[in-house]
Amino acid sequence: MRGVRTRLPAMLLVGLVLAAVIVLVAVAGPLLWQARADALTGDIRQGPSGTHWLGTDALGRDVFWRTVVATRSTIEMAVAATAIAAALGTFLGALIVSAGPAARTVGDRVIDLLLSFPPIIIALTFTAILSPGRASVVGAIGLAFCPQFARLTNRLALSVQERDYVTVARLLGVGRFRVVTRHVVPNIAPPLLVLTSVGFATSVVTVSGLSFLGLSVQPPSYDWGSLLASGLRNLYDNPGEAFGPAAAILVTGLAAGLVGDGLVRHLDPRGTSRPHRAARRPADPPTAGAASRAGGAAPVASVRDLSIRRPDGRELVHGISLTVDAGEIVGIVGESGSGKSLTALALARLLPRELEWSAAHLSVNGVDLADPAKAPPARLATELGIVFQDPSSSFNPALRIGTQLTEVLRVHAKMSRRQAHALAVSRLAETRVSSPELRMRQYPHELSGGMRQRAMIAAAMLPEPKLIIADEPTTALDVTVQADVLRLLKQINTTHGTAILLISHDIGVVSSLCDRICVMYAGRVVEELSVEDLRRRDVRHPYTRALLAASPDTASDQDGARLVPLPGRAPAAEDQGPGCSFAPRCPLAVPVCTEIVPPLVAEPSGNAVACHVETAAAEVRS
Numbered sequence: 249m250r251g252v253r254t255r256l257p258a259m260l261l262v263g264l265v266l267a268a269v270i271v272l273v274a275v276a277g278p279l280l281w282q283a284r285a286d287a288l289t290g291d292i293r294q295g296p297s298g299t300h301w302l303g304t305d306a307l308g309r310d311v312f313w314r315t316v317v318a319t320r321s322t323i324e325m326a327v328a329a330t331a332i333a334a335a336l337g338t339f340l341g342a343l344i345v346s347a348g349p350a351a352r353t354v355g356d357r358v359i360d361l362l363l364s365f366p367p368i369i370i371a372l373t374f375t376a377i378l379s380p381g382r383a384s385v386v387g388a389i390g391l392a393f394c395p396q397f398a399r400l401t402n403r404l405a406l407s408v409q410e411r412d413y414v415t416v417a418r419l420l421g422v423g424r425f426r427v428v429t430r431h432v433v434p435n436i437a438p439p440l441l442v443l444t445s446v447g448f449a450t451s452v453v454t455v456s457g458l459s460f461l462g463l464s465v466q467p468p469s470y471d472w473g474s475l476l477a478s479g480l481r482n483l484y485d486n487p488g489e490a491f492g493p494a495a496a497i498l499v500t501g502l503a504a505g506l507v508g509d510g511l512v513r514h515l516d517p518r519g520t521s522r523p524h525r526a527a528r529r530p531a532d533p534p535t536a537g538a539a540s541r542a543g544g545a546a547p548v549a550s551v552r553d554l555s556i557r558r559p560d561g562r563e564l565v566h567g568i569s570l571t572v573d574a575g576e577i578v579g580i581v582g583e584s585g586s587g588k589s590l591t592a593l594a595l596a597r598l599l600p601r602e603l604e605w606s607a608a609h610l611s612v613n614g615v616d617l618a619d620p621a622k623a624p625p626a627r628l629a630t631e632l633g634i635v636f637q638d639p640s641s642s643f644n645p646a647l648r649i650g651t652q653l654t655e656v657l658r659v660h661a662k663m664s665r666r667q668a669h670a671l672a673v674s675r676l677a678e679t680r681v682s683s684p685e686l687r688m689r690q691y692p693h694e695l696s697g698g699m700r701q702r703a704m705i706a707a708a709m710l711p712e713p714k715l716i717i718a719d720e721p722t723t724a725l726d727v728t729v730q731a732d733v734l735r736l737l738k739q740i741n742t743t744h745g746t747a748i749l750l751i752s753h754d755i756g757v758v759s760s761l762c763d764r765i766c767v768m769y770a771g772r773v774v775e776e777l778s779v780e781d782l783r784r785r786d787v788r789h790p791y792t793r794a795l796l797a798a799s800p801d802t803a804s805d806q807d808g809a810r811l812v813p814l815p816g817r818a819p820a821a822e823d824q825g826p827g828c829s830f831a832p833r834c835p836l837a838v839p840v841c842t843e844i845v846p847p848l849v850a851e852p853s854g855n856a857v858a859c860h861v862e863t864a865a866a867e868v869r870s
């Protein structure tokens with residue numbers, strides 16, 4: 249059992265004791281006290297006394313024992329109704345999440361519509377249609393409450409599915425069912441548990457309400473609702489007759505609430521949070537079992553003519569091409585929305601389902617990604633590691649670090665638990681995560697942000713991939729930790745020969761780490777150049793120049809240079825005109841720039857630029 253505290257919180261303890269008493273009474277009541285409850289004493293409508301603690305009803309039957317015996321009927325119906333609502337609602341919610349966009353929209357609207365009616369109205373309508381009785385009340389309440397479960401499951405599953413750790417699991421080729429059971433369910437279980445407890449409490453009230461109206465159990469059977477109805481008729485003769493079932497309903501609802509809330513606090517590993525320890529200076533890494541730098545001429549990643557489109561046909565990425573050679577660090581840099589992440593996601597075959605893509609060629613280490621038959625997820629998982637921007641969402645918060653690190657080795661490398669553990673510990677040590685054995689037992693929230701990101705890099709390194717895609721790996725980190733993470737990536741590249749595709753909006757970051765840089769703007773590569781040229785500020789495209797001038801790292805390289813912000817913003821897909829997308833912000837733009845998209849022209853140096861003005865100037869120079 250994960251993350252369970254040994255001491256139960258007082259609230260949960262009280263709830264459990266109350267629930268246990270109610271269950272015991274429900275089970276034992278009809279067996280032990282049915283005769284007492286049904287006995288006609290002859291003392292009609294008596295008030296509370298030593299003999300009859302809650303008095304007697306119109307036929308002289310003891311109200312206390314009737315309330316006790318009625319517990320089973322009420323609880324049985326409430327449990328059955330809650331189970332139907334939870335099972336059906338969760339199933340429907342999951343179905344809607346996994347459906348296509350059109351079916352999802354229809355499903356969402358239907359749930360919205362059902363949620364706009366109070367559940368009691370829906371339950372009343374169904375009961376009226378189905379004719380009064382226990383079964384119809386249970387079915388009606390189950391149906392009435394299932395939209396609430398469907399909505400919660402839908403919302404929670406959607407948010408969890410967008411988390412980086414689910415994306416990583418998909419990259420690792422973890423099957424759909426395993427993703428749901430390991431990553432989605434544990435993270436949506438606590439809120440569903442609360443809703444189940446609230447749903448049960450509400451079911452008790454609704455079951456009793458429908459019974460009160462005479463739509464549920466029929467005489468001679470009885471439950472708390474029917475007892476309450478007869479009690480209210482005799483309120484002035486014996487208030488105890490109404491008080492008994494009313495108190496029973498109240499206490500049961502209270503117990504359900506306490507148990508649900510208490511369980512959530514108790515089971516949620518984040519609830520065990522201790523104050524974060526300050527990130528300790530990482531220990532020196534042990535000498536890595538260094539693999540020699542990979543060689544060979546074939547690129548590790550190759551993208552040719554990649555286009556990515558929205559469902560409405562608008563292009564987000566326009567036929568870009570790039571390669572990453574073995575052991576090389578290539579940076580993709582550009583402002584937000586330039587298509588960097590989509591390009592990287594296409595390489596990992598993790599593009600959102602609604603986007604369409606096409607490419608003349610797309611491969612990682614020879615694995616043809618355009619052909620799913622030739623690129624099974626398990627194969628891709630060992631060729632490619634991925635590190636996301638936000639270390640807090642990269643790990644599943646409900647699982648220990650060790651469980652998550654060893655999963656890939658056990659699933660893909662078929663390693664034993666012990667072997668996988670040993671390798672994961674050594675990778676954590678290599679990525680300078682202090683006390684790796686302890687970290688393996690901890691939950692993600694117990695690690696500092698920088699340590700989590702180093703652990704994520706360790707996770708990406710586990711299957712010894714040929715390529716790591718690092719998508720803004722330092723953006724969410726403190727400045728002090730950023731340099732540390734960049735150094736770590738460089739170290740991995742040097743010792744393992746792992747190629748790295750680094751995505752960043754910060755030209756200073758890419759110039760400090762990369763060998764080659766692709767500058768992207770509005771879904772196109774506008775310049776490709778070596779880091780030496782970038783550091784010398786020997787750049788061609790006005791956009792690259794503008795990025796350099798706007799970056800504190802690169803602008804200050806030049807004596808006397810001042811930061812020059814780049815005015816305006818990159819156009820959205822629907823605002824792009826027929827020519828160069830940068831033309832409206834470009835100080836060099838000439839009429840042709842607004843009419844024709846400039847092609848990416850290779851230069852003898854190996855660099856390339858997509859700019860009419862620069863290409864014309866180069867022709868004049870030569």
Ligand SMILES: Nc1ncnc2c1ncn2[C@@H]1O[C@H](COP(=O)(O)OP(=O)(O)OP(=O)(O)O)[C@@H](O)[C@H]1O
Binds near residue numbers: 582584585588753820
């Ligand atoms: N699922 C999607 N549906 C529609 N448009 C999308 C989707 N994902 C991304 N886009 C759009 O595609 C364009 C490129 O997005 P992308 O995330 O690749 O940019 P980016 O350069 O990585 O920017 P950032 O640094 O902000 O992540 C943006 O305009 C974005 O709004």
